[in-house]
Amino acid sequence: MKRILLFLGTNLAILLVLSAFIQIFGLDQWLADKGVGNTTGLFVLATVFGMGGSFISLAISKWMAKRMMGVRIIENPSNAAEQWLVQTVQRQARAAGIGMPEVGVFESPVMNAFATGMSRNDALVAVSTGLLQNMDRDGVEAVLAHEVSHIANGDMVTMGLLQGVLNTFVIFFAHIVARMLMRDERGGGLAYFGVVIALEIVFGLLASIIVAAFSRYREYRADAGGAHLASRRKMISALESLQKTYGQSDMPKEMAAFGISGTLGQGLKKLFASHPPLEQRIAALKQG
Structure with missing residues (x-):
């Protein structure tokens, strides 16, 4: 509950700061001249859709899994x-x-x-x-300890709420930029919505880099938690065993970030990887 209140409070605080910033620097008139319209109302709608979708996904996560x-x-x-x-x-x-x-x-x-x-x-x-x-x-004991640590850390809730906040800004800025580019549409028309969808895809890719970075960070925390609940030796041994098949996964994309074993990424794909390389996780545990 604390995490939910924190993220809702964060969204509200961002809304207030954004509104104040727009008013102080006279950006409201400038945006109005660009055909953007009511930014506060737009942000509220973006929050409803962005956070709403995330909460629904979180609520049915067990059922879906x-x-x-x-x-x-x-x-x-x-x-x-x-x-x-x-x-x-x-x-x-x-x-x-x-x-x-x-x-x-x-x-x-x-x-x-x-x-x-x-x-x-x-x-x-x-x-x-x-x-x-x-x-x-x-090894199985260590893997179970890793997963229990994910729960104890509140990682599923934090991940879902982080995605909700980012979804909010993806929707918000996609509409802002689209309205600036297509002043004559004023937030309507097929061409306008086509631009919005294209922008949401671009902004969504950038947002997914942030989500993936947090996902990699939480794996290190869960490894440390697993070492605490089972033992450092068992946790390292389990990760070393996983190296034999690491990079293999038959889990659906929607579930991949929740598995202890993730898929490997090369080049720019590393930015979107939900898990750090196992050798780095093992090294972090050994350094303790």
Whole structure:
């Protein structure tokens, strides 16, 4: 709740500062001459659509993850392995000070795992069959600790709200620039909306660089949290095991940022990578 109030407060503060800036420097008249119109009203609408979409995505994140990944929730463990899995997450969640997440397994030959959910006390941790089959228990324990740390850090909420704030500004500035370029349209017409869509794509790409940078940062934090909950040795060992198949992922694009193993990027694509290279994550843990 604190994070939600913080980001809503941030959006409101930005709106007030932006409005004051426009008034003080007389930009309201200049923008009006350019055909922009009511910037405050536009920003409010952009916030509704930008933040609204993000909140909806966050609210249904668990539901979507279960269906997109075919996650089987372990409600009543049917064997010793499932019993160990649930007990390990339960112990780590207690140590991290969060509510017990749902625990599930999804079919995939790739060693991977993810966490998602609306809040620290309403989350999901899921592991692939490939992870359970190809990694020893120490490694799986570390991977689970990494995912529990994501939940404890509030990373899913922060990521969603960051995306919402950026979406707000993408929509806002796309309309501002479009109105300046097409004064005769005054915010209407097919040509105008075509320009808006093109600008939203361009600004959206720039915004995704910011989101990806935060995503890479949160992986380092989750690794450190995993080392604390499991052990540094186990966390390093788990990441070293993941190096064997790193760069492989059969997770949908919408879910890729939530997995412990991400896809590799070359050149400019590194700016859009959701995960840092594993060798850098391992080096960070070793430096401690």
